[in-house]
Amino acid sequence: MNSLCKQYISEVKLLLPAIGKSEKNYLASLTSNLEDFCDDTSPQTINDLYQKFGTPIDTVNSYISTLPTETLIKRIRKSKYLRYFIVTLIIMFACITFVFAITNYRSFQVFKQETVYFTNTDIKKEKKISMKRKITLCLISPLFLLCSIPTSTKADTIFDTCHKTPYTIQTVITDASPSINLAPTLSRTSHNITKTKTTYMRDSSGTVLWSVSITATFTYDGTTSRCISCSPNASAPATTWSIKSVSSSKSGNSATAYATATHTSPSSSKDFTQSVTISCSKNGTVS
Numbered sequence: 001m002n003s004l005c006k007q008y009i010s011e012v013k014l015l016l017p018a019i020g021k022s023e024k025n026y027l028a029s030l031t032s033n034l035e036d037f038c039d040d041t042s043p044q045t046i047n048d049l050y051q052k053f054g055t056p057i058d059t060v061n062s063y064i065s066t067l068p069t070e071t072l073i074k075r076i077r078k079s080k081y082l083r084y085f086i087v088t089l090i091i092m093f094a095c096i097t098f099v100f101a102i103t104n105y106r107s108f109q110v111f112k113q114e115t116v117y118f119t120n121t122d123i124k125k126e127k128k129i130s131m132k133r134k135i136t137l138c139l140i141s142p143l144f145l146l147c148s149i150p151t152s153t154k155a156d157t158i159f160d161t162c163h164k165t166p167y168t169i170q171t172v173i174t175d176a177s178p179s180i181n182l183a184p185t186l187s188r189t190s191h192n193i194t195k196t197k198t199t200y201m202r203d204s205s206g207t208v209l210w211s212v213s214i215t216a217t218f219t220y221d222g223t224t225s226r227c228i229s230c231s232p233n234a235s236a237p238a239t240t241w242s243i244k245s246v247s248s249s250k251s252g253n254s255a256t257a258y259a260t261a262t263h264t265s266p267s268s269s270k271d272f273t274q275s276v277t278i279s280c281s282k283n284g285t286v287s
Helices: 003-015 021-041 046-053 056-064 069-113 131-146
Strands: 117-120 155-161 168-174 191-202 208-220 225-235 241-251 254-264 269-279
Touching (some): 003 046, 021 046, 021 056, 208 254, 225 254
Antiparallel strands (some): 155 168, 208 225, 241 254
């Protein structure tokens, strides 16, 4: 098709209020007439086409005048609603893309900046001491007040960097207070004690990412001790971590909890396993 004919048809399309089946037929007929005219006369400028067929405005007005008013209104409304629908879809797609990009960017920043380490916490006592043990402690406590025995707390920190994992493992071991060894006549009665030991995994700012704990009940009598029940627990407060599994086992005077946590990043996810063990001596010292 001659370039002048293409230009003329394009100007007519822009002026049509809607393009339906009848408009397509009209444009096809107009294109055929233009091509025949161009083949016969070889026009040099667009004005030659304007002189023969009229300006695009005149051509469109002539076509519209042949349409019923109701048909024209329906087509204009249909075209208007279609444009609104397309614009709405574009805006929704842009918003969804923007939110998705922001979310992925934040997750990537969290993943890139996270440096993880493990901390073994002090053991928390959960059950009250029996009345008999309270009386015993009250009777012998003056002896400890009279004897000035210096005590110290020692913390050994061991760093172990593993290049196969995206974090550093830090284990903190804290000495417990000196335990009280009861006389044989006072220690033959069995006692029960329940305590919890927790291992936390934190980032470089100290925020807890996930943790695993073991709660165990022991019985001891000064000669032997054993674990009679245990219960594991695990939690993941951080948004990029989740608990996959948790279990526990007990043997003799100790109990162990096992937990697996999944760390999810924008591109992948990886599982990490941690365990924590608690034990009790024959005199009730939990470590």
